[in-house]
Amino acid sequence: MEMGTVAWISLVIIVTVFCPSSLALTLDGMTLLEIKSTLNDTKNVLSNWQQFDESHCAWTGISCHPGDEQRVRSINLPYMQLGGIISPSIGKLSRLQRLALHQNSLHGTIPNELTNCTELRALYLRGNYFQGGIPSNIGNLSYLNILDLSSNSLKGAIPSSIGRLSHLQIMNLSTNFFSGEIPDIGVLSTFDKNSFVGNVDLCGRQVQKPCRTSLGFPVVLPHAESDEAAVPTKRPSHYMKGVLIGAMAILGLALVIILSFLWTRLLSKKERAAKRYTEVKKQADPKATGTKLITFHGDLPYTSSEIIEKLESLDEEDIVGSGGFGTVYRMVMNDCGTFAVKQIDRSCEGSDQVFERELEILGSINHINLVNLRGYCRLPSSRLLIYDYLAIGSLDDLLHENTRQRQLLNWSDRLKIALGSAQGLAYLHHECSPKVVHCNIKSSNILLDENMEPHISDFGLAKLLVDEEAHVTTVVAGTFGYLAPEYLQSGRATEKSDVYSFGVLLLELVTGKRPTDPSFVKRGLNVVGWMNTLLRENRLEDVVDKRCTDADAGTLEVILELAARCTDGNADDRPSMNQVLQLLEQEVMSPCPSEFYESHSDH
Numbered sequence: 001m002e003m004g005t006v007a008w009i010s011l012v013i014i015v016t017v018f019c020p021s022s023l024a025l026t027l028d029g030m031t032l033l034e035i036k037s038t039l040n041d042t043k044n045v046l047s048n049w050q051q052f053d054e055s056h057c058a059w060t061g062i063s064c065h066p067g068d069e070q071r072v073r074s075i076n077l078p079y080m081q082l083g084g085i086i087s088p089s090i091g092k093l094s095r096l097q098r099l100a101l102h103q104n105s106l107h108g109t110i111p112n113e114l115t116n117c118t119e120l121r122a123l124y125l126r127g128n129y130f131q132g133g134i135p136s137n138i139g140n141l142s143y144l145n146i147l148d149l150s151s152n153s154l155k156g157a158i159p160s161s162i163g164r165l166s167h168l169q170i171m172n173l174s175t176n177f178f179s180g181e182i183p184d185i186g187v188l189s190t191f192d193k194n195s196f197v198g199n200v201d202l203c204g205r206q207v208q209k210p211c212r213t214s215l216g217f218p219v220v221l222p223h224a225e226s227d228e229a230a231v232p233t234k235r236p237s238h239y240m241k242g243v244l245i246g247a248m249a250i251l252g253l254a255l256v257i258i259l260s261f262l263w264t265r266l267l268s269k270k271e272r273a274a275k276r277y278t279e280v281k282k283q284a285d286p287k288a289t290g291t292k293l294i295t296f297h298g299d300l301p302y303t304s305s306e307i308i309e310k311l312e313s314l315d316e317e318d319i320v321g322s323g324g325f326g327t328v329y330r331m332v333m334n335d336c337g338t339f340a341v342k343q344i345d346r347s348c349e350g351s352d353q354v355f356e357r358e359l360e361i362l363g364s365i366n367h368i369n370l371v372n373l374r375g376y377c378r379l380p381s382s383r384l385l386i387y388d389y390l391a392i393g394s395l396d397d398l399l400h401e402n403t404r405q406r407q408l409l410n411w412s413d414r415l416k417i418a419l420g421s422a423q424g425l426a427y428l429h430h431e432c433s434p435k436v437v438h439c440n441i442k443s444s445n446i447l448l449d450e451n452m453e454p455h456i457s458d459f460g461l462a463k464l465l466v467d468e469e470a471h472v473t474t475v476v477a478g479t480f481g482y483l484a485p486e487y488l489q490s491g492r493a494t495e496k497s498d499v500y501s502f503g504v505l506l507l508e509l510v511t512g513k514r515p516t517d518p519s520f521v522k523r524g525l526n527v528v529g530w531m532n533t534l535l536r537e538n539r540l541e542d543v544v545d546k547r548c549t550d551a552d553a554g555t556l557e558v559i560l561e562l563a564a565r566c567t568d569g570n571a572d573d574r575p576s577m578n579q580v581l582q583l584l585e586q587e588v589m590s591p592c593p594s595e596f597y598e599s600h601s602d603h
């Protein structure tokens, strides 16, 4: 045999013996490996993405089109702690319909090549660190149904080609750094401010914020409501636009002159300072430069300087409590309006801009069972959150502190507190966009007003202050005794870990005992284990708080059953907060409403 033939045969043998399957991988399989190579897979979730395994359709997170040469249909890898970047190779997966990589730690830009995946229907990249802009030819994804790029660091203009995506039904671009005018064109005209919230530099009709020219005059005025909202909006020609801008500039200039005249003559310094979202720079005190006050839920009826003066004068006598995030003060205004001020101890690793943008979202949340965030003040030496003041204090105080003459919580108060807290939490989980996982549900975060209506406090703070960098809560922020086992283990908070804490709260309401009460801790149990033991022994009467004499067996059983389901060791078996709420409304509040409201009217 010739030498050349021998070498050739040896090569064939080596290739077949040592890498038999790599030859069998299809183009999509090879592409997935290229994608894996730019991902930082800290948890090793992609361990079965191997070049020797030709069945790439069975790899973690991958599904393929049925019976179609193993073409990849979806990549589903949310909450996997993946870092790194999305490889431009993604564009080779031309049959890809769903890409879900939300709540990871991906960075870099969204590759332009992604727009080669022209069959894409759902794109979820929420909660990462993507920078740069949206690919300008995103309009090529003509089947796109869902586009969720919220909570990243994307910037630049919103490409008008999105307007061409006539199948787009859900679009969330909130909490980024997008800027400029939102094109009022095609399908883009059909989305309202919820799709754009948390991008302070965006303007346009959808966010009801007029855009300004370089001279500072508004050029986009809110459109009148019309049936044309769903069809592409006709835009004025450049010539007309020029004339319009010119005319408005002259008008605007005249207006500014008149206004500044009136301004200096008629308005006092104080009134000027009261403007919302005003950066307040105190001229008299150069140290105070950079002081900033932002108010939410409409203006507070005080000038900025009044508020800042009050904030600066808070001292030890005003302290009402302190917690993991800092000290809480009571601030009383001259007209006796009272607020709670939380001074944040933690240093903020992220930029003030990111922090304030996220706060703006929290400030926009409004529900009867949540404590209103009314404002934020950045002083040179501290950062302060301003909340509505809840006079009765916390549920923790009412249940466990006997120092002051406190009223006893009867059974119907406790049911009302359970129901209201469930309503507040269900709102955070199911009605807010982006949804808010509380991470620290406990009795000291349930504050009560004079009507015993509960208000959940501190929502959103855990994510904002504990783990600003990661966009997902990977550090345990909650309080021992209330924490779900999987949250303790993985450090990853979810709605279901909030449900667990809510279950513990229910037990606390029933038993009147803290979840870490020594009577069961010394027996090696937590409140959940203790309750289960008593229930097994059919000792219901020992479970109920002795001070609570009006508890009826029917509602008690429902609450205990619900608490048991909420504190199930397996997070998947716990109900959602909407289910919890439904059950409470049906089983606890409906059967005998007259009884409930009669006893409630005692307050």
Ligand SMILES: Nc1ncnc2c1ncn2[C@@H]1O[C@H](COP(=O)(O)OP(=O)(O)OP(=O)(O)O)[C@@H](O)[C@H]1O
Residues within 6 Å of the ligand: 320, 321, 322, 323, 324, 325, 326, 327, 328, 340, 342, 371, 387, 388, 389, 390, 391, 393, 394, 397, 440, 444, 445, 447, 457, 458, 479
């Ligand atoms: N809006 C408010 N109105 C009235 N009192 C408040 C208000 N917010 C907080 N407090 C009081 O301040 C105390 C401390 O609150 P804070 O939320 O800082 O700590 P915590 O709830 O005990 O712990 P954590 O920081 O873990 O949530 C509360 O127990 C409560 O009594």
